Amino acid sequence: MKRLTVPAIRDRKGKDPIVMLTAYTTRMAQLLDPHCDVLLVGDSLAQVIYGLPSTLPVTLDMMIAHGAAVVRGSWHSLVVVDMPFGSYEQSPEQAFASAARVLAETGAAGVKMEGGETLAPTVEFLTKRGIPVVGHVGLTPQAVNALGGYGARGRSNAEHAQIIDDARAIAAAGAFGIVVEGVVETLAREITAAVSCPVIGIGASAECDGQVLVIDDMLGMFERTARFVKKYDDLAGRISAAVETYAADVRSRTFPGPDQVYAPRD
Numbered sequence: 001m002k003r004l005t006v007p008a009i010r011d012r013k014g015k016d017p018i019v020m021l022t023a024y025t026t027r028m029a030q031l032l033d034p035h036c037d038v039l040l041v042g043d044s045l046a047q048v049i050y051g052l053p054s055t056l057p058v059t060l061d062m063m064i065a066h067g068a069a070v071v072r073g074s075w076h077s078l079v080v081v082d083m084p085f086g087s088y089e090q091s092p093e094q095a096f097a098s099a100a101r102v103l104a105e106t107g108a109a110g111v112k113m114e115g116g117e118t119l120a121p122t123v124e125f126l127t128k129r130g131i132p133v134v135g136h137v138g139l140t141p142q143a144v145n146a147l148g149g150y151g152a153r154g155r156s157n158a159e160h161a162q163i164i165d166d167a168r169a170i171a172a173a174g175a176f177g178i179v180v181e182g183v184v185e186t187l188a189r190e191i192t193a194a195v196s197c198p199v200i201g202i203g204a205s206a207e208c209d210g211q212v213l214v215i216d217d218m219l220g221m222f223e224r225t226a227r228f229v230k231k232y233d234d235l236a237g238r239i240s241a242a243v244e245t246y247a248a249d250v251r252s253r254t255f256p257g258p259d260q261v262y263a264p265r266d
């Protein structure tokens with residue numbers, strides 16, 4: 001199976017919806033790959049893998065380690081790696097150096113960066129130098145301190161207008177896709193209609209050009225998640241039940257059973 005390319009994803013604008021999920025590990029990438037178009041190595045690994053309170057402490061080395069793991073576990077999906085907080089905001093040159101490491105050391109095809117109009121010159125700098133970029137506007141979790149929380153964005157007229165301008169600027173700068181997160185549904189539809197690149201929604205609208213979810217959220221690994229998460233399974237419950245059974249088996253000496261022990265030679 002040939003891996004999807006950046007132009008192939010860009011061409012999906014207004015056509016078949018783009019299927020995207022986050023992945024952080026090789027085995028999960030192997031399981032998701034046949035069903036997805038894009039695997040996102042999200043900096044949400046902060047909370048999902050490392051138990052950190054926000055995405056701010058994530059380092060470039062962490063993203064590179066998990067990015068390489070996901071590339072090793074996939075053959076078909078295009079892999080995009082999040083640029084972590086502090087690795088790209090200072091200047092286009094800083095962003096290029098960080099993103100070049102990500103592409104060179106992981107084998108991923110592109111990077112994702114959070115930001116709007118202010119970030120547009122950086123997006124242009126990278127795309128003109130061979131680094132495909134996915135934008136991320138609306139609720140941008142790396143800005144949690146400035147935003148004051150993770151609430152939905154675009155409810156006031158001023159915020160609504162700013163987020164549209166942000167998406168337009170990132171698209172005009174050459175992004176091959178834009179993630180729109182946590183905005184009112186009508187705004188997500190407006191953005192999708194307003195920009196020429198695919199818009200991938202999360203807490204956005206079914207009218208977007210694709211959807212993304214955090215894999216552990218959609219599998220039901222957490223008790224509490226955002227409104228926009230649809231739980232497709234209850235892995236947390238199933239893992240707890242399996243481990244409860246194992247613990248009972250150990251305590252009752254019913255594990256290991258005859259099938260799990262080695263017989264003596266002949």
Ligand code: KIV
Nearest residue numbers: 022042043044179214
């Ligand atoms: O880090 C992440 O998982 C993301 C997606 C939620 C878009 O950025």
Ligand code: NA
Nearest residue numbers: 042043044082
């Ligand atoms: Na992210």
